[in-house]
Each structure stands twice: as structure tokens, then as C-alpha cells.
Amino acid sequence: MPVKPEAVKELEREAAKCRRNIVRMIRSGGAGHMGGAMSCMDILTALYFRVMNIDPKDPRKPDRDRFIMSAGHKCMAQYAALAERGFFDKSLLDTYGKLGTKLPGHPDMHKLPGVEANTGALGHGLSISVGMAIGLRGSGARVFTVMGDGELPEGSNWEAAAAAAHYGLENLTALVDDNGLQISGRTAEVMNMEPIGRRFAAFGWAARDIDGNDMSQVVEALENLPLEKSRPTAIIAHTVKSKGLTFAEGKTEYHYWKPNDGELSAAERELDEAIRIGGAL
Ligand SMILES: Cc1ncc(C[n+]2csc(CCOP(=O)(O)OP(=O)(O)O)c2C)c(N)n1
Numbered sequence: 001m002p003v004k005p006e007a008v009k010e011l012e013r014e015a016a017k018c019r020r021n022i023v024r025m026i027r028s029g030g031a032g033h034m035g036g037a038m039s040c041m042d043i044l045t046a047l048y049f050r051v052m053n054i055d056p057k058d059p060r061k062p063d064r065d066r067f068i069m070s071a072g073h074k075c076m077a078q079y080a081a082l083a084e085r086g087f088f089d090k091s092l093l094d095t096y097g098k099l100g101t102k103l104p105g106h107p108d109m110h111k112l113p114g115v116e117a118n119t120g121a122l123g124h125g126l127s128i129s130v131g132m133a134i135g136l137r138g139s140g141a142r143v144f145t146v147m148g149d150g151e152l153p154e155g156s157n158w159e160a161a162a163a164a165a166h167y168g169l170e171n172l173t174a175l176v177d178d179n180g181l182q183i184s185g186r187t188a189e190v191m192n193m194e195p196i197g198r199r200f201a202a203f204g205w206a207a208r209d210i211d212g213n214d215m216s217q218v219v220e221a222l223e224n225l226p227l228e229k230s231r232p233t234a235i236i237a238h239t240v241k242s243k244g245l246t247f248a249e250g251k252t253e254y255h256y257w258k259p260n261d262g263e264l265s266a267a268e269r270e271l272d273e274a275i276r277i278g279g280a281l
């Protein structure tokens with residue numbers, strides 16, 4: 001069933017607020033992995049505001065859906081969504097990058113409610129997710145993991161992919177934030193992993209491609225899981241790195257952003273305006 005346009009618009013506004021939270025953290029810390037956090041922000045917004053069974057007042061309730069940010073450097077997207085969804089007070093965003101913060105540059109499950117695993121060394125989140133999904137089989141709880149396209153060359157991902165298919169983990173969904181870039185350039189040039197969907201399919205997954213910055217496509221994909229019975233699902237989400245900040249979109253140099261004051265103010269203005277108007281960026 002198509003998603004109602006009003007619901008899509010509301011989620012797009014939430015996504016703009018979350019992106020604004022990312023810039024707020026960068027103002028606090030002075031720098032951060034902005035590009036990849038922005039590209040996956042629509043996916044996390046759909047998960048946190050519509051799809052996942054979660055409760056900010058009871059973050060560890062046993063039947064909750066689990067979210068793993070496998071590409072841990074993108075954790076500002078998760079912090080932004082958790083804050084906006086009420087898992088912690090938004091004033092914590094202003095501690096990003098400060099000594100003793102609960103919001104470190106890579107997520108720490110012992111510091112922040114809603115974080116299920118410590119990640120940051122690429123290539124481990126899918127294995128963690130497979131273990132969780134096996135443990136949760138039959139409980140109704142699901143596991144969602146966001147991976148980067150530049151993370152896929154890590155061999156451990158493919159051991160995990162094989163295991164997920166072997167155990168028929170239909171409660172597991174991997175979302176590849178395919179923004180086409182990684183730390184040092186175009187993913188296709190650094191280590192080509194295309195065609196990503198067909199690789200997952202060859203390992204026994206059900207896979208599909210979507211536009212990961214089109215909220216109606218993101219919601220439609222997430223509300224029709226599993227894609228095939230008794231198989232894990234891979235959603236290859238084609239996105240734009242730094243989505244939402246026009247001066248930075250699709251540029252490698254904004255993977256880790258250390259802005260000057262002018263750039264930071266321009267980013268704040270652009271996102272404040274996006275929140276005011278609402279709708280897709
Ligand atoms: C095992 C490991 N190797 C290298 C790195 C350094 N590193 C951090 S981010 C990154 C690029 C990741 O690219 P991608 O997954 O596409 O992320 P995004 O484009 O969303 O920022 C790399 C190589 C790391 N964190 N872990």
C-alpha cells in the first residue's frame with residue numbers, strides 16, 4: 001500500500017530536524033563524520049519514527065527491534081534520531097566532541113540508551129546483527145543494520161552474509177547506504193563492490209535497490225519486510241553523501257568535516273529553512 005503523502009511529509013520534516021541535530025553536534029565538537037551521517041539520515045528517520053518497535057522510556061524492553069550502526073563513524077545520524085525521538089535530552093548534543101561525553105565519535109552501548117553495540121571498526125556490525133537475529137528468532141523482534149558501501153570490502157561481512165542466509169534470518173534487514181563514496185574517494189575506484197544487490201543475492205539474500213533519500217521509497221521498502229520468506233533482506237539504498245547541505249553534496253572532502261564559522265552558519269541556515277518549509281530536501 002502506498003504511504004500517505006502527509007505521513008511522508010511529516011517524516012521529511014523529522015529528517016530535516018535530525019540533520020539539524022548533526023550540525024548542532026558539529027558546532028559543539030568542531031568536526032565530525034558529517035557526509036555519511038547525512039546520507040543515511042532518511043533511512044534512520046523512517047526506522048526510528050515509523051518502522052521500529054521501540055520505546056524511548058524503556059530502551060531495553062526485551063521485544064524491541066534492534067538497530068546496529070555497522071558503519072560506526074556514521075553514529076551522528078543515530079544520535080540525532082535518538083535525541084529527536086526522546087531517548088535522551090537534546091542538551092547532550094552540545095557535548096559532542098567534549099571530554100567525557102556520552103556521544104563519542106564512535107558509538108558506545110555502555111554510555112547511551114538506544115545503542116546496542118560498539119562499532120567503528122568497519123565490517124563487524126553485520127556479524128553482530130546475525131548473532132542477534134539468531135537469538136531473536138521466533139520472538140517477533142527484528143534487527144536492522146546500516147552499512148556503508150565503503151565497508152563492504154571487509155571480508156567478515158561476507159562470512160556474516162553466508163551465515164544469515166544459512167539460518168534463514170527473515171528477521172534481519174541490512175541497509176547499505178550506497179552513497180558511492182568512502183573515506184578517500186569513489187568506492188568504485190578504491191575497491192569496487194558493484195553490483196551490490198546481486199552479490200547479496202548470490203549469498204542467498206533477497207535484495208532490492210531503492211532511492212535512499214526518497215522517503216516514500218524508504219518507508220515502502222521497510223514496511224514490506226521480509227522481501228522473501230525465510231531469507232534475510234538487503235536493501236541497497238542509493239543516496240547522496242552530505243545530503244541536505246547543498247555546498248557539500250556528493251563531495252569526498254566532506255566525509256570528515258571541520259568547518260569554518262561561515263560554512264557552519266550556512267549549514268544551520270539551510271537546515272533551519274528546510275525545517276520551516278518541510279518536504280524533501
Ligand atoms: C576496519 C576499518 N578500516 C578502516 C577504517 C577507516 N574508515 C573510516 S570511515 C571509512 C570509509 C567508509 O566508507 P563508507 O562505509 O562508504 O562510509 P560513508 O561513505 O557513509 O561515510 C574508512 C575506511 C575503519 N573505521 N575500520
Ligand SMILES: [Mg+2]
Pocket residue numbers: 036148149150177178179180181182187
Ligand atoms: Mg560510502
